[in-house]
Amino acid sequence: MKNILKEIFIFTIIFLYFIYIIKYNSYITEQTIYSVNIWLNKILPTLFPTFIIVDIIYNTNLPYYIEKYLHINFIYIISILSGSPSNAYILNKYNQNITKILSVTKYTSPIFTYTFLKAIFNHKTAILLISLNILSNIILKLIIKPKNIKYKRIKQETIYTTITNSIKKNINTLITILGTIIFFNTLPIHLIKNNLIKGTILSILEITTSLNNLLTTTLPYNIKILLTIISLSTCGLCIETQIKSIINDTFINYKEYLLYRLLHTIIFLILGIIIIL
Numbered sequence: 001m002k003n004i005l006k007e008i009f010i011f012t013i014i015f016l017y018f019i020y021i022i023k024y025n026s027y028i029t030e031q032t033i034y035s036v037n038i039w040l041n042k043i044l045p046t047l048f049p050t051f052i053i054v055d056i057i058y059n060t061n062l063p064y065y066i067e068k069y070l071h072i073n074f075i076y077i078i079s080i081l082s083g084s085p086s087n088a089y090i091l092n093k094y095n096q097n098i099t100k101i102l103s104v105t106k107y108t109s110p111i112f113t114y115t116f117l118k119a120i121f122n123h124k125t126a127i128l129l130i131s132l133n134i135l136s137n138i139i140l141k142l143i144i145k146p147k148n149i150k151y152k153r154i155k156q157e158t159i160y161t162t163i164t165n166s167i168k169k170n171i172n173t174l175i176t177i178l179g180t181i182i183f184f185n186t187l188p189i190h191l192i193k194n195n196l197i198k199g200t201i202l203s204i205l206e207i208t209t210s211l212n213n214l215l216t217t218t219l220p221y222n223i224k225i226l227l228t229i230i231s232l233s234t235c236g237l238c239i240e241t242q243i244k245s246i247i248n249d250t251f252i253n254y255k256e257y258l259l260y261r262l263l264h265t266i267i268f269l270i271l272g273i274i275i276i277l
Helices: 002-023 025-059 062-070 074-082 086-091 099-103 110-120 123-144 159-185 195-205 207-216 221-234 236-246 254-275
Strands: none
Touching: 002 025, 025 062, 025 074, 025 086, 025 110, 025 159, 062 074, 074 086, 086 099, 086 236, 099 123, 099 254, 110 123, 110 207, 110 221, 123 221, 123 254, 159 207, 159 236, 195 207, 195 221, 195 236, 207 221, 207 236, 221 236, 221 254
């Protein structure tokens, strides 16, 4: 009986979504074009070279030497600089439980984040929110104590081979990312008239659309700060889906991971309320 109800529920959702596609075809077309433009102008120019650079860096054994001589785990540096899902792309290279370390290295791209936050608020608030996000991950790291990645020296390939293999491997990943962006941006969020409810849902679903909505909405300053914190902490289900597609073959306990990220959101909100509000 339980399985039958589940199948009926899934069928109902699919049927309603099909009706929605027919009724709001022009909106879906508009959002699809918008999503492709985001992918072409924001995602592809950032992630594609980032993935290739990461592959080249790891082929040089640089992370091994940084850890050995400077005692700094490279994953924490590159995660802050490149954001998610780039960190997942790195962690996918290692055959170990990445639940905790992925939990404390999740960020949005700093350049992307700063550009939006400066437009929504101002330079000072943008820097403060980015800094508090990093601090929240540091506090979470101290609480859950993830094991660092142990880098090993590897047999180096030629630069040509590394770049060629990286391009072949990353094209599929980037196409998957495009698909997730289109899906989340074509959901019927535009039908919600209440700005607070709409902003809250967007902050959980897709960060680009969420921040763009905060840029144009008339919500109070305090609410915008809180919704921005949620967006930065969750990075949105869209990026979460991208991460999942990248680490598909890597072991992760998702229940544990989501609990850690919820803790990060709570820490971030507390810091934001105390320091900014």
